[in-house]
Amino acid sequence: MEDLRDLYQTVILDHNKKPRNFGVLEDADCRADGNNPLCGDKLTVYLKLDHDIVTDIRFDGMGCAISTASASLMTESVRGKKREEIDAIFARFHDLVTKAPGEVTDGSDLGKLGVFSGVREYPVRVKCATLSWHTLQAALDESGEITTTE
Numbered sequence: 001m002e003d004l005r006d007l008y009q010t011v012i013l014d015h016n017k018k019p020r021n022f023g024v025l026e027d028a029d030c031r032a033d034g035n036n037p038l039c040g041d042k043l044t045v046y047l048k049l050d051h052d053i054v055t056d057i058r059f060d061g062m063g064c065a066i067s068t069a070s071a072s073l074m075t076e077s078v079r080g081k082k083r084e085e086i087d088a089i090f091a092r093f094h095d096l097v098t099k100a101p102g103e104v105t106d107g108s109d110l111g112k113l114g115v116f117s118g119v120r121e122y123p124v125r126v127k128c129a130t131l132s133w134h135t136l137q138a139a140l141d142e143s144g145e146i147t148t149t150e
């Protein structure tokens with residue numbers, strides 16, 4: 001279990017140091033801003049869509065290690081996916097970071113996103129881990145409004 005924890009830590013630190021898909025997507029079809037005032041995390045998610053399929057995605061902004069790593073891994077897991085597939089992944093991810101161990105799987109069905117299973121032990125970090133997902137949904141809804149976790 002300790003080894004697994006170390007591995008998870010390593011993945012999160014790696015994605016925080018070298019976030020994937022980081023930067024502005026100039027010709028984005030839609031975008032949304034997200035804000036987690038509790039921690040000070042702020043990010044913007046940019047999307048290119050082909051009907052309801054995310055063909056390209058980027059994010060930028062500033063936040064803590066959890067929010068940055070979560071956004072990085074989120075962009076990797078939703079590219080090429082349809083809206084309904086994305087909603088399903090987010091629902092499982094949300095369960096992973098909010099429900100008690102035993103109530104949900106260990107996250108192995110979520111691939112790399114499973115590294116956030118430890119977040120449920122730190123309730124204030126849940127908003128950091130889910131900010132990019134809420135912002136992604138706002139971009140998909142093309143609401144254009146600022147998403148806040150409050």
Ligand code: ZN
Binds near residue numbers: 039040063067
């Ligand atoms: Zn944070």
